[in-house]
Amino acid sequence: xxxxxxxxxxxxxxxxxxxxxxxxxxxxxxxENDKISEISDEISEAGVxxxxxxxxxxxxxxLINTHTxxxxxxxxxxADDLKLNEWLKDHIWPMESKLDGEISYFGALLSNIEMIKxxxxxxxxxxxxxxxxxxxxxxxxxxGCLSSGxxxxxxxxxxxxxxxxxxxxxxxxxxxxxxxxxLGPHSPITVSEELLIETRKIADKxxxxxxxxxxxxxxxxxxxxxxxxxxxxQYLEDIGFLNDDVIAxxxxxxxxxxxxxxxxxxxxxxxxxxxxxxxASGISPVAKLLDKKxxxxxxxxxxxxxxxxxxxxxxxIASLLQKVNTLNPKVLNAEEAFKSITINGxxxxxxxxxxxxxxxxxxxxxxxxxxxxPNLTPNTNSLISHLIYSANGSNVDTTICNGEILMENKxxxxxxxQNIIEKVNDITQKLKN
Numbered sequence: 001x002x003x004x005x006x007x008x009x010x011x012x013x014x015x016x017x018x019x020x021x022x023x024x025x026x027x028x029x030x031x032e033n034d035k036i037s038e039i040s041d042e043i044s045e046a047g048v049x050x051x052x053x054x055x056x057x058x059x060x061x062x063l064i065n066t067h068t069x070x071x072x073x074x075x076x077x078x079a080d081d082l083k084l085n086e087w088l089k090d091h092i093w094p095m096e097s098k099l100d101g102e103i104s105y106f107g108a109l110l111s112n113i114e115m116i117k118x119x120x121x122x123x124x125x126x127x128x129x130x131x132x133x134x135x136x137x138x139x140x141x142x143x144g145c146l147s148s149g150x151x152x153x154x155x156x157x158x159x160x161x162x163x164x165x166x167x168x169x170x171x172x173x174x175x176x177x178x179x180x181x182x183l184g185p186h187s188p189i190t191v192s193e194e195l196l197i198e199t200r201k202i203a204d205k206x207x208x209x210x211x212x213x214x215x216x217x218x219x220x221x222x223x224x225x226x227x228x229x230x231x232x233x234q235y236l237e238d239i240g241f242l243n244d245d246v247i248a249x250x251x252x253x254x255x256x257x258x259x260x261x262x263x264x265x266x267x268x269x270x271x272x273x274x275x276x277x278x279x280a281s282g283i284s285p286v287a288k289l290l291d292k293k294x295x296x297x298x299x300x301x302x303x304x305x306x307x308x309x310x311x312x313x314x315x316x317i318a319s320l321l322q323k324v325n326t327l328n329p330k331v332l333n334a335e336e337a338f339k340s341i342t343i344n345g346x347x348x349x350x351x352x353x354x355x356x357x358x359x360x361x362x363x364x365x366x367x368x369x370x371x372x373x374p375n376l377t378p379n380t381n382s383l384i385s386h387l388i389y390s391a392n393g394s395n396v397d398t399t400i401c402n403g404e405i406l407m408e409n410k411x412x413x414x415x416x417x418q419n420i421i422e423k424v425n426d427i428t429q430k431l432k433n
Contacts, residue, residue, distance in 0.1 A: 006030075006405070007045060007051045007052065009045075009052065009054050009055075010054050011026075011058065012054075014338075015342070015358040016338065016356070027039060031364040034363055034403035035361060036360055056370065058387065061355065061358055062122070064341060066349065067300070069127045070111035071103075073302070076303040076308075078304060083280060084217055085217075104128060104132050105133065109139070116399050117412065118309065122142065122145070122345065123142070124211060124349055131169065142401050146182065147183055147211045150183070150184055156194075163198060182209045183209070183210045187220065188212075203245055210241075213248075215251050217253070221253045244265065247267075249270040249272060250270075250272055262294055270348065271297070273298075274317050275306050279305055286332055290331070290336065295348060297345040335384060344356075367397075367399050368398040396410075
């Protein structure tokens with residue numbers, strides 16, 4: 001295969017390295033095909049196919065969103081200012097009953113554009129019609145971990161169909177570059193014990209991860225206590241479900257014992273503060289999780305309950321929420337926050353050897369953030385602080401995934417943005433009728 005070289009020249013590199021944050025000014029990064037081949041202040045331009053000027057820009061790992069339902073961008077603004085149960089039962093579930101593969105495909109395309117433009121190139125998704133979401137992700141050029149949302153409410157026939165769909169997705173994603181298929185039991189309250197146990201067996205057999213909502217609301221905890229006489233993580237441990245391949249989204253209503261269980265089994269936690277705040281679900285005890293050195297990453301949840309996929313916005317909310325909740329300004333500090341949306345996101349998805357930091361030999365998943373703009377000035381102060389507390393997705397200048405430039409100088413290089421926006425507006429109007 002012919003080698004393609006891209007050189008990012010003279011930027012300021014910020015990346016997680018050996019547990020700390022490394023900042024290097026006036027550095028260049030050479031990409032060969034899909035990987036980073038050299039990081040230096042002296043890289044020759046000879047033979048380089050493409051040069052990107054990094055002057056005045058931060059070169060950093062692209063962002064990793066560890067809990068999404070990307071096709072739910074179709075429902076953005078549909079039902080706001082409601083409690084979770086009312087939001088789901090009266091508004092979201094009736095609309096979801098109208099979905100099909102084509103509709104979900106366009107919802108996924110719309111979200112992928114939003115993620116590319118705001119600096120995210122890897123997402124962990126659980127939803128429906130996932131083969132169509134897979135196709136949208138292939139076209140978009142970003143990296144997806146995909147799971148078919150499984151819900152059976154104790155119905156045996158439904159359980160068998162959900163398992164069939166999950167296995168079908170695993171087969172569909174096999175050998176597809178940038179894609180992984182995970183298992184997606186929706187939650188301990190919507191999935192039977194039999195399906196949870198079967199999911200564990202399938203995960204062990206296929207060496208794949210499990211993506212599940214746990215303890216999002218107090219009602220969920222109370223319902224499981226009533227049904228099982230145990231809290232959610234105690235129940236999941238009791239049935240042998242927990243392992244280091246489990247990604248638990250939300251984790252709002254946790255007891256101290258459950259946090260110990262999470263740590264014991266090396267369960268990964270995806271924190272979704274904006275969605276939890278908007279639906280008044282509660283505040284995850286992130287400070288306690290960090291004290292136990294639990295692997296913490298961040299997700300936006302779906303755009304129906306956020307209402308966007310901007311990971312810069314999400315991490316600012318996450319950090320500030322913990323500070324005001326604990327009355328401790330040091331909780332989830334800028335460095336911890338940066339790691340949660342980069343290398344910890346990669347660890348959560350089992351991709352830390354490929355992405356999450358800028359290192360020679362890793363995949364070229366990189367963004368450039370413009371610093372010569374008012375909200376990131378003065379650039380003589382802490383740039384890591386700027387990224388967490390001052391930046392937003394619109395500050396992203398260039399987005400690269402797997403060595404391919406998906407956006408440059410804020411101009412999308414993939415997909416037809418205007419056509420997709422028009423198509424989604426047409427779809428959603430029909431869904432509402």
